[in-house]
Amino acid sequence: MTAQRLPVVLLMGPTASGKTAAAIELVEHFPVEVVSVDSAQVYRGMDIGTAKPGPEELARAPHRLIDILDPAERYSAARFREDALAEIAAIHRAGRVPLLAGGTMLYFRALSRGLADLPDADPVVRAEIEEEARHHGWAVLHQRLAGLDPQTAARLHPNDAQRIQRALEVYRLTGQSLSALTAAARTEPFPFRLVTWAVAPAERRVLHERIGRRFAAMLRDGFIDEVAALRRRGDLHTGLPSMRAVGYRQVWEYLEGRFDREDLEQRGVAATRQFAKRQLTWLRRERDAQWFDAADGRLLRQLRDAMGRVLDSR
Known part of the structure; x- marks a missing residue:
């Protein structure tokens, strides 16, 4: 077979x-x-x-x-x-x-x-995002993500810290939204x-x-x-x-x-x-x-x- x-x-x-x-x-x-x-x-x-x-x-x-x-x-x-x-x-x-x-x-x-061809995790960027979350909360970071990548933000709960962090990390490392990179990925x-x-x-x-x-x-x-x-x-x-x-x-x-x-x-x-x-x-x-x-x-x-x-x- x-x-x-x-x-x-x-x-x-x-x-x-x-x-x-x-x-x-x-x-x-x-x-x-x-x-x-x-x-x-x-x-x-x-x-x-x-x-x-x-x-x-x-x-x-x-x-x-x-x-x-x-x-x-x-x-x-x-x-x-x-x-x-x-x-x-x-x-x-x-x-x-x-x-x-x-x-x-x-x-x-x-x-x-x-x-998708996404960047590897960056400890420095992640630490920056976590520090922002400690000061402002993940709901605020979710709102920021909605301004940068509304498609990804729409499918994430405001308390979904792990995925919000990753989406913001991808944007900061590449200048492109996670949804755009995913859509352009070769299947x-x-x-x-x-x-x-x-x-x-x-x-x-x-x-x-x-x-x-x-x-x-x-x-x-x-x-x-x-x-x-x-x-x-x-x-x-x-x-x-x-x-x-x-x-x-x-x-x-x-x-x-x-x-x-x-x-x-x-x-x-x-x-x-x-x-x-x-x-x-x-x-x-x-x-x-x-x-x-x-x-x-x-x-x-x-x-x-x-x-x-x-x-x-x-």
Whole structure:
């Protein structure tokens, strides 16, 4: 079979939509291997707040590209694309089907469509932007970005510090907007046959309820202690991508005494809902995606049937 006919299945969905359970189900029924598409699960020691599969789940369905970095390190969409293509090739060589499951939509986009030719991170420029944010707040920097790159600003939440910083950094380094550079990028052809699935509850209310229950469960399971241990290391701070992951920044601020525990839960749930909203916005741009209702009791059967069709078409 030519490379162009070898299938790669993308299992996308917002947080708390049941992607891990679905992936395990497919691994247990088909010759499938999972590659994680999650910008937070790459970090070691960040288990509870990222909803990382536990030891029993990983024994049933090993996940590639989790626990590959220390939280002090930085990861990028470009590096993910390189790593994921290597894992896909290895899975194909073993005669199996790669199942890329997760919720980091930028990584999915980078994998399937390639990346713009953007400048590397510049520590000096980043430090300048972070200093401005400390004085004025990220909402003000978001307004500045809207004046420079309204297209990028429109798709970013005013509290999305990491992406606001990157967009401003790109502009200061190149004199061009991130949206313009991205639009001018040469699309790199994906060398395999893509099958794209989107898993999400049909009703937003269901997703919000799931997010609330899961964040409460994370707190019960020791999320605060997990972040406290990371803070005690002394080499981590909220400017790092790892500590900007949804939930971690809120717990970090709670540990600094900025608000009480009840407020922590409210803030954590609200931040996660905003994150899920952004994920769904990305998902709706996937024109070729087949949608599955995460709240449908027949979901796992439907996914098994869909995977069966993928295998039959090889």
